[in-house]
Amino acid sequence: MGTLSVNQNKLQKRLRRLAGEAVADFNMIEEGDKVMVCLSGGKDSYTLLDVLMHFQKVAPIRFDIVAVNMDQKQPGFPEHVLPAYLKALGVEYHIVEKDTYSVVKELIPEGKTTCSLCSRLRRGTLYTFADEIGATKMALGHHRDDIVETFFLNMFFNGSLKAMPPKLRADDGRNVVIRPLAYCHEKDIQAYSDLKQFPIIPCNLCGSQENLQRQVVKDMLLDWERKTPGRTESIFRALQNVQPSQLADRKLFDFNNLRIDETAASRFVNVVNI
Numbered sequence: 001m002g003t004l005s006v007n008q009n010k011l012q013k014r015l016r017r018l019a020g021e022a023v024a025d026f027n028m029i030e031e032g033d034k035v036m037v038c039l040s041g042g043k044d045s046y047t048l049l050d051v052l053m054h055f056q057k058v059a060p061i062r063f064d065i066v067a068v069n070m071d072q073k074q075p076g077f078p079e080h081v082l083p084a085y086l087k088a089l090g091v092e093y094h095i096v097e098k099d100t101y102s103v104v105k106e107l108i109p110e111g112k113t114t115c116s117l118c119s120r121l122r123r124g125t126l127y128t129f130a131d132e133i134g135a136t137k138m139a140l141g142h143h144r145d146d147i148v149e150t151f152f153l154n155m156f157f158n159g160s161l162k163a164m165p166p167k168l169r170a171d172d173g174r175n176v177v178i179r180p181l182a183y184c185h186e187k188d189i190q191a192y193s194d195l196k197q198f199p200i201i202p203c204n205l206c207g208s209q210e211n212l213q214r215q216v217v218k219d220m221l222l223d224w225e226r227k228t229p230g231r232t233e234s235i236f237r238a239l240q241n242v243q244p245s246q247l248a249d250r251k252l253f254d255f256n257n258l259r260i261d262e263t264a265a266s267r268f269v270n271v272v273n274i
Contacts, residue, residue, distance in 0.1 A: 036135035041201030043193035044141030
């Protein structure tokens with residue numbers, strides 16, 4: 001890629017700035033960290049690796065990067081693409097081979113949702129590998145739009161208010177997941193991916209219910225954004241401005257013991273008869 005145009009330079013700077021803000025706000029990367037960057041071959045994970053490699057050069061702290069791809073043995077997966085790309089970059093990488101595809105096909109009846117089991121198997125394998133190589137952080141490529149979509153998916157289909165946190169300690173306590181692109185917009189990532197001409201590996205969508213539900217939510221947000229620009233950003237900001245006393249979760253706020261404060265100053269209102 002040659003010299004960037006003014007707009008292309010602005011795009012690159014914007015992605016780096018937003019990712020840098022997320023890393024700083026949530027203390028995602030610390031001195032001496034070994035960051036395992038999970039690569040799928042999609043635009044998000046390529047952009048994530050690109051941004052983190054830039055940070056590695058300019059950050060005031062030292063940290064290591066290890067790129068990891070999980071080959072789940074899905075039919076037609078081009079096994080040569082990522083090794084060739086990562087070798088050319090000169091970054092340490094590993095290809096973890098685990099035939100979760102056959103396991104899912106064997107356990108899940110045809111036509112039933114496979115996403116839950118597939119992601120659980122993938123996550124477990126990556127957590128284990130991160131532990132094996134001594135990774136202190138596991139970086140994923142989820143962006144702002146992913147987080148907002150997940151928020152609505154959980155609200156609409158699970159009846160819960162939760163999304164994807166920018167930083168998460170796994171249930172086992174041994175893995176910390178970070179999402180440095182949490183503040184970045186998907187449209188910027190797509191534009192940057194096109195600009196950099198990353199060797200994208202097409203996603204072989206299984207057509208499961210979860211993917212269909214996510215597409216419905218994505219279309220809904222795009223429609224809202226067309227009608228009211230900035231709405232997605234406003235929703236994302238709301239996730240950073242939670243007020244438990246204004247919701248209805250008794251685990252987050254003690255409604256049972258909410259009573260009049262006898263020590264509070266009285267507020268007198270003059271009533272004028274008309």
